[in-house]
Amino acid sequence: MFPKPKPVLVPNTYAFESEPMVKPTGFREYDARWLFNKEINLMGVQALGMGLGALIAERGVKQEIVTGHDFRGYSASIKYALISGLMAAGCKVHDVGLAVTPMAYFAQFDLDVPCVAMVTASHNDNGWTGVKMGANRPLTFGPEEMTRLKEIVLNAEFKNGGGGSYQFHENYPARYIADLTNRPKLKRRLKVVAACGNGTAGAFAPQVLQAIGCEVIPLDTELDHTFPKYNPNPEDMEMLHAIRDAVLEHKADVGLGFDGDGDRCGVVDNTGEEIFADKVGVMLARDMSAIHKQAQFVVDVKSTGLFMTDPVLQAQGANTVYWKTGHSYMKRRTNELGALAGFEKSGHFFFNKPFGRGYDDGLVSAIAICEMLDRAPGKSMADLKDALPKTWSSPTMSPHCGDEVKYGVVDAVVKHFQALQQQGGQVAGQRIRDLVTVNGVRVTVEDGSWCLVRASSNKPELVVVVESPVSERRMHDMFEAVNVVLRTHPEVGAYNQTI
Incomplete structure (x- = not known):
């Protein structure tokens, strides 16, 4: 019998090393986030894995799951604690190793696995950990699943499933990168700053952009889980200003910044001006709706009003629906409506076919931005931005x-x-x-x-x-x-x- 988790335990005590600690507030609306060793310990993570395995079984989904972890000093140990819980619950675990979150989502399709549990705190400061979960690709959990998971874990409603197993997929990033870059090369030689804030995307973004034909200026792409310069969050002005300085220094066509787990992309134009992600979404919607008539888009309530009022989108017959902020909400709504794409102000973009598989991937977003520039010969990123109606x-x-x-x-x-x-x-x-x-x-x-x-x-x-x-x-x-x-x-x- 696995013990019932406690909401608080004192570190450096017998109890802390012998009992699971899980603070209830770590179960968020659509994923889980805790301060490691302050709000959850390794036995608490193990309890989370057991609870997730029980939930998957309860929902009648095949107990087979992809796991990966981001580049933080403690993420690997958290992932292995999670795996031990998943295996105890009877799950077959496919481990893709160090990964950006969308690599784990890709593996669900590539390995034909229904479920995912990616260990990441995304752009949160060091000290945080978390898990992004799903049991119905390309969707991730929403409030209903998270509420039930919380009940199972906190009440220790675990079931020893037996038959759990583990498989590590060696050199898995090569498969992910090959899938992203299996496309015609750009006709236009773009000079691109790839900024990763020393986060996980640094291992992948530069080579993906090079493979599609870009000249890449790497910025803080060395992996360093202390995040010595700034937190890898392309919504924070500190990171955007660092990208601006590099764009101006190297006279780049565009600066692209990736968050800690690689599912978001921020943009700085060739003049060094930051373009907030919702405005980038309008630019991409213009580009995509010119190719696909009567296109439908979903945007979150934080986003610019231009999606409704832009005359180009109106002339191209585009239709836009505003929805709840949050990658799980947006992913689900984009999927439900069969929209061409969903755009969130935070930089989570969700491309359905033919552009993507419905999940958020900062590298897919970066490729879409480069291809948009490729389809606009003679125009710069600033030109495309300045063509939008002005808002502040x-x-x-x-x-x-x-x-x-x-x-x-x-x-x-x-x-x-x-x-x-x-x-x-x-x-x-x-x-x-x-x-x-x-x-x-x-x-x-x-x-x-x-x-x-x-x-x-x-x-x-x-x-x-x-x-x-x-x-x-x-x-x-x-x-x-x-x-x-x-x-x-x-x-x-x-x-x-x-x-």
């Missing part, structure tokens, strides 16, 4: 807010704006034109300026984004208006970055 957009801004209270704060903010709309009140000097509440609240006023507040799905934070099609001043007005509301809640702390 903020980066994603995240004030600290504890996991235990953040959803309550967001519920209160939603009710505030709903009441304000009913009363005919104003936000930043204008009446509310529209409220979208599928994921937090997106408030749009009469001139098209909008603000979003939602709870982060994987960190103890809120998420705030603002945009205006009118002016930079109106963007700041919207931020000030929403920040006044947030400051009425003492649980909301300091921002990671602001405009």
Whole structure:
């Protein structure tokens, strides 16, 4: 009988080495994230593996699963603890070794395996660990599966399945890279900065881009799990500014930045200007809908309003649906609607056939961006960006807010704006034109300026984004208006970055 996990254990004690510790808040909406040795220990990870194996069996799915791990100093040990739990539950485990997350997703198709459990904390700071899971390719778990997994693990509803086994797939990255690069080479010789923040993508991104015909300028591609320069997150301005400097120094055509587990791609144009991922999505949607008429796209509620108002997309018959933020939500909605692609402001892009298999892969996104430039001879990345209608957009801004209270704060903010709309009140000097509440609240006023507040799905934070099609001043007005509301809640702390 495997013991029931405890929510807290004191490190460097007998109990810590003899019992599983799993903090309940680590089970997020669509994946799992914990501070290693503070919120989960290795026996807790083993319990997670046993619980995941039990859930797979309970859902009637074949107990066969792909695992891999990202490049952090402790990820391999966490993966092996997870594997021991999966095998105890009766799973056949296919280990692809050190990997970017989309390599594990690819292996589900390539090895014909239904399930996946990728050990990664993505772009979270060192100290964090986590697992991205799925049992129905190309989808990953959503709230229903995560809630049931939490129940199984915390209540120790384990079943000793027996018959578990393990297979390591040697040199697996070569198969992934061959699949990505099995395409015609670019006609245009693009000079590309490939920035990886010393994360896992550094082992793969440069050679993939070289293989499709790019001249590659590597930036922080040496693997170093201490992340000595900055966290590998292409939404953070520190990483974007490092890419900008390299683009300008080398006179590159584009800078591409990959997050810690390689499922997202950030973009800097040839002038050194950062292009937020939702604007990159509009550019790609223009390119793709010119080839595929009546194309449908899915975008998250953090994304620019241009997906609805862009005259080129309208003329090409493109249709766009806004949906919940989060890679699992977006992946699922893109799959359900059979959309050509889904675009998330964080940089998770989901390409269905003929561009991809429906999962998020930063290298597939990078290839799509290079091919878009290849189809626009004589035009630079800045030209394509400047052809979009002008809007002023903020980066994603995240004030600290504890996991235990953040959803309550967001519920209160939603009710505030709903009441304000009913009363005919104003936000930043204008009446509310529209409220979208599928994921937090997106408030749009009469001139098209909008603000979003939602709870982060994987960190103890809120998420705030603002945009205006009118002016930079109106963007700041919207931020000030929403920040006044947030400051009425003492649980909301300091921002990671602001405009």
